[in-house]
Amino acid sequence: MTRSRAAADKQHLTIKVAEVVFAFYSDRPTGSVGWKRSYRSFECDEHPDVRIFTHFDSLPELSLEDKHLVFDSQSLWRLFRHGGKTVFVLKSAAYDPSPDRVAVFAADFRHGDVYCRNSLHSAPPDGLLPDPFRYPLNEVLMVCLLAQSRGLMVHACGVDDGGRGYLFAGNSTHGKTTTARLWRNRATVLNDDRIVLRRREGRFWMYGTPWHGDYTGVAPHGVPLEKLFFLRHAGENCTRQVAGTEAASMLLSRCFPPLWDAAGMRFTVDFCAQLAESVPCYELGFLPDPDVVDCVRCVP
Numbered sequence: 001m002t003r004s005r006a007a008a009d010k011q012h013l014t015i016k017v018a019e020v021v022f023a024f025y026s027d028r029p030t031g032s033v034g035w036k037r038s039y040r041s042f043e044c045d046e047h048p049d050v051r052i053f054t055h056f057d058s059l060p061e062l063s064l065e066d067k068h069l070v071f072d073s074q075s076l077w078r079l080f081r082h083g084g085k086t087v088f089v090l091k092s093a094a095y096d097p098s099p100d101r102v103a104v105f106a107a108d109f110r111h112g113d114v115y116c117r118n119s120l121h122s123a124p125p126d127g128l129l130p131d132p133f134r135y136p137l138n139e140v141l142m143v144c145l146l147a148q149s150r151g152l153m154v155h156a157c158g159v160d161d162g163g164r165g166y167l168f169a170g171n172s173t174h175g176k177t178t179t180a181r182l183w184r185n186r187a188t189v190l191n192d193d194r195i196v197l198r199r200r201e202g203r204f205w206m207y208g209t210p211w212h213g214d215y216t217g218v219a220p221h222g223v224p225l226e227k228l229f230f231l232r233h234a235g236e237n238c239t240r241q242v243a244g245t246e247a248a249s250m251l252l253s254r255c256f257p258p259l260w261d262a263a264g265m266r267f268t269v270d271f272c273a274q275l276a277e278s279v280p281c282y283e284l285g286f287l288p289d290p291d292v293v294d295c296v297r298c299v300p
Contacts, residue, residue: 015042016220018196018207020145023048024133028056034128038210042220050145051111054132059102059115062087071260076136079260086144090137092130100130103137109144138211139194143256147264151198152271153256157215158190158206158223159183165206165223166296167195168284169254170231178288179231180215186293190219194256197225197275204275227280227299230254234285237295242283247276250283 013024013035021044026033033054064080064087071079075094080087088103098117105112114132133141142153156169157176161183168179180192190208192215198205200222207222230242230250242250251272258264282299286292 013039014044014046014048015039015210016044016046017042017142017209018146018151018198018222020050020142020150021046021048022050022052022133024052024054026054026056028054028129032129033131034126035131036134036210038212038216038218041218042210050109050141052133053111053113055113055115056129056132057116057118059099059117060104062102062104064089073136077140079140088137088140092134101132101137103141105141105144108148109141135211139256142196142209143258144261144264146196146198147258147261147267149267151196152268153194153196153209154251155193155254155256156195157183157192158195158208159187160190160219160221160223161187161297163223165225165227167197167206167225167228168231169228169251171254174231175233175286175288176231177214179286179292180217182288182290182293184215184217186290188219189215189217190221190223192217197271198222199271199274204279225275225279227282227296228275229282229284229296232283232285234287236285237287237289237292238285239282239295239299240285242281244276245273247281248272250281251276 011026013030015022068080068082070081077088077090086105089099090101092100100117103114116132146152154169155171156167157179159166170176177192180189183189191212193213194209194211196207204225205222206225208219210218212218257268
């Protein structure tokens with residue numbers, strides 16, 4: 001991020017994502033950290049819901065044993081519970097056997113400490129300190145918070161078409177980034193890869209996040225969800241309405257489920273079922289052509 005001298009001298013950064021306010025504190029100025037550029041749109045001055053204290057240069061010594069292991073992603077992170085705390089042990093690359101971060105959070109995830117081991121793999125090329133909240137911690141922590149009856153994060157492109165919220169859900173290669181590019185001059189793209197869904201005042205809303213895919217345009221606001229489309233590539237633009245268990249299952253297979261949390265999984269399944277009952281859902285077969293925008297707008 002390019003900042004003014006005053007901003008660079010600050011020792012905290014506050015961002016708001018899907019109505020959740022994260023505050024990051026450190027003994028280093030925020031201008032010395034390589035925060036994700038897209039955070040700029042999400043900065044705020046509101047009272048934090050989650051306080052995160054960052055520590056650079058070293059990792060804590062923790063007596064973690066196999067009996068404390070709750071979940072192993074088999075890739076970049078593992079989750080432990082020890083001494084009443086939740087501990088995330090994270091790597092920046094699958095080929096690096098040693099962790100580059102350890103995050104220790106209270107049981108409610110309202111406050112925690114993130115310890116960073118600076119390395120060539122994690123340091124930005126401009127010489128700044130590595131972003132302590134980078135993937136996969138940002139994603140995993142958000143999923144943990146949402147699982148506490150707050151909402152759900154999905155693999156999706158979200159579009160605000162003049163106050164009408166269209167959600168295009170899909171897994172890798174299904175066309176989320178292509179969809180974002182097709183809509184970029186026709187509406188506001190909230191994100192091309194990670195969208196948060198929440199229930200507010202009896203309606204389902206969708207929110208942009210700063211954690212995008214190949215399309216870098218993001219927006220921080222929320223919009224009521226009007227229609228949900230499940231993407232698939234096809235030889236023509238066409239829609240098929242889906243509902244009930246089919247729609248709920250399709251949504252569940254495209255979300256970020258808290259597999260390590262039984263109560264959170266029950267909430268997630270119920271959330272998907274309730275959304276499928278309340279919001280019109282469709283399977284959208286599409287061509288990578290701008291005509292699909294009008295096709296979506298014409299769906300009754």
